Amino acid sequence: MAPVVAGADATPLNVDEFEAYARTYLPKKTLDYYVSGADDMVTLKENRAAFTRLKLMPRVLRDVRHIDTATTLLGQPVATPVCIAPSAMQRMAHPDGELASSAAAAAQKTCFVLSTISTTSIEDVAASNGAGLRWYQLYIFKDRELTRDLVVRAEKAGYKALVLTVDTPILGSREADLRNGFALPRHLTMANFTGGKHAHRVNEVGLSQYTKELFDLNITWDDVAWLKSITSLPIVVKGVLTPEDAVLACDVGCQGILVSNHGARQLDTVPATIEALPAIVQAVAGRAEVYLDGGVRRGTDAFKALALGARAVFLGRPTLWGLAHSGQQGVEDVLKMVTSELAHAMMFSATTSIAEIGPNYVRHEAYFRSPSKL
Numbered sequence: 001m002a003p004v005v006a007g008a009d010a011t012p013l014n015v016d017e018f019e020a021y022a023r024t025y026l027p028k029k030t031l032d033y034y035v036s037g038a039d040d041m042v043t044l045k046e047n048r049a050a051f052t053r054l055k056l057m058p059r060v061l062r063d064v065r066h067i068d069t070a071t072t073l074l075g076q077p078v079a080t081p082v083c084i085a086p087s088a089m090q091r092m093a094h095p096d097g098e099l100a101s102s103a104a105a106a107a108q109k110t111c112f113v114l115s116t117i118s119t120t121s122i123e124d125v126a127a128s129n130g131a132g133l134r135w136y137q138l139y140i141f142k143d144r145e146l147t148r149d150l151v152v153r154a155e156k157a158g159y160k161a162l163v164l165t166v167d168t169p170i171l172g173s174r175e176a177d178l179r180n181g182f183a184l185p186r187h188l189t190m191a192n193f194t195g196g197k198h199a200h201r202v203n204e205v206g207l208s209q210y211t212k213e214l215f216d217l218n219i220t221w222d223d224v225a226w227l228k229s230i231t232s233l234p235i236v237v238k239g240v241l242t243p244e245d246a247v248l249a250c251d252v253g254c255q256g257i258l259v260s261n262h263g264a265r266q267l268d269t270v271p272a273t274i275e276a277l278p279a280i281v282q283a284v285a286g287r288a289e290v291y292l293d294g295g296v297r298r299g300t301d302a303f304k305a306l307a308l309g310a311r312a313v314f315l316g317r318p319t320l321w322g323l324a325h326s327g328q329q330g331v332e333d334v335l336k337m338v339t340s341e342l343a344h345a346m347m348f349s350a351t352t353s354i355a356e357i358g359p360n361y362v363r364h365e366a367y368f369r370s371p372s373k374l
């Protein structure tokens with residue numbers, strides 16, 4: 001693909017231009033790992049296409065002098081509902097890796113979620129983003145003592161919620177990674193697992209083998225109950241795509257549900273998250289906060305997700321592209337860009353606060369073909 005931007009100093013104007021930069025300058029193995037979806041990548045395309053099938057229904061002639069994108073997540077204030085999803089191994093994109101992303105989130109007063117599979121430790125990230133809102137993404141390992149240890153460390157380091165990823169019993173099949181023999185480069189480490197018996201290395205074995213060896217195929221809702229019993233942090237369950245599981249998550253006491261298909265990297269041909277969202281919001285009926293990730297690239301995407309009941313959206317690849325472009329500054333630029341596009345969508349739709357954005361502001365394109373049937 002030809003670069004859209006002229007070079008390192010040209011400032012991209014949108015997320016796609018950040019991606020174009022990353023596609024040009026990242027090493028192939030890294031780029032393929034970041035960019036890929038599972039199998040035929042049907043869901044990867046759907047995550048984007050489904051947003052374009054939704055049309056905005058703006059209202060007019062209201063006072064739009066003051067647009068406020070601020071909201072709260074589990075009671076914590078944020079300046080924008082555009083947050084950072086957990087992405088593994090960020091030092092492959094930039095030497096500052098997770099330190100840069102978490103500092104960017106803090107500077108933009110939004111939420112950063114640290115991946116368990118990070119190349120910077122729980123404690124080092126905490127030190128770098130000070131008072132910024134941080135959540136910790138957790139996998140439940142076969143070794144429950146190790147899992148408990150991660151939870152204790154996250155709590156102690158001031159993370160405000162646990163984001164339990166539940167869509168990864170095994171790693172999705174990303175064929176480019178298989179072809180490339182993808183593994184963490186030798187100069188980087190799994191920073192949360194460097195000492196003693198908990199030392200984990202994915203430099204030799206690769207992610208797929210790592211998952212097979214250490215992840216538990218027998219994780220159930222009982223384990224979520226166990227997790228609740230060992231922590232006072234709220235639990236957000238990440239990777240829910242059906243109303244049935246959303247209800248079970250509420251029943252077991254999860255305070256948040258992140259509607260996610262893992263950026264289309266796990267089971268291919270599952271629905272786009274924006275299409276799975278409305279039924280989940282309806283089933284949850286206010287018992288938990290509902291968030292969305294997957295394919296959010298524009299402020300209008302964020303607006304549509306909020307209109308359909310998400311409290312916030314999380315960006316995965318876009319912040320990796322910002323990181324690859326210019327470290328903390330690039331991540332900040334991506335967050336600012338999508339937030340400012342959201343503010344524009346709000347102004348054009350005559351909604352001045354996040355709370356005003358409701359389902360009347362979007363319609364599926366099918367409506368315009370046969371409005372009487374919908």
Ligand SMILES: Cc1cc2nc3c(=O)[nH]c(=O)nc-3n(C[C@H](O)[C@H](O)[C@H](O)COP(=O)(O)O)c2cc1C
Nearest residue numbers: 034085086087088115165262263293294295316317
């Ligand atoms: C390179 C990469 C690494 C990821 N690593 C993790 C991870 O460690 N834990 C996790 O729960 N999700 C992980 N995800 C999924 C993201 O949290 C998120 O669900 C997804 O990227 C959102 O879709 P988007 O990339 O289209 O914004 C990863 C995604 C990517 C692209």
Ligand SMILES: CCCCCCC(=O)C(=O)O
Nearest residue numbers: 088117171207210211265
């Ligand atoms: C160690 C394997 C778990 C997956 C880590 C990263 C991830 O979630 C991804 O999508 O890649």
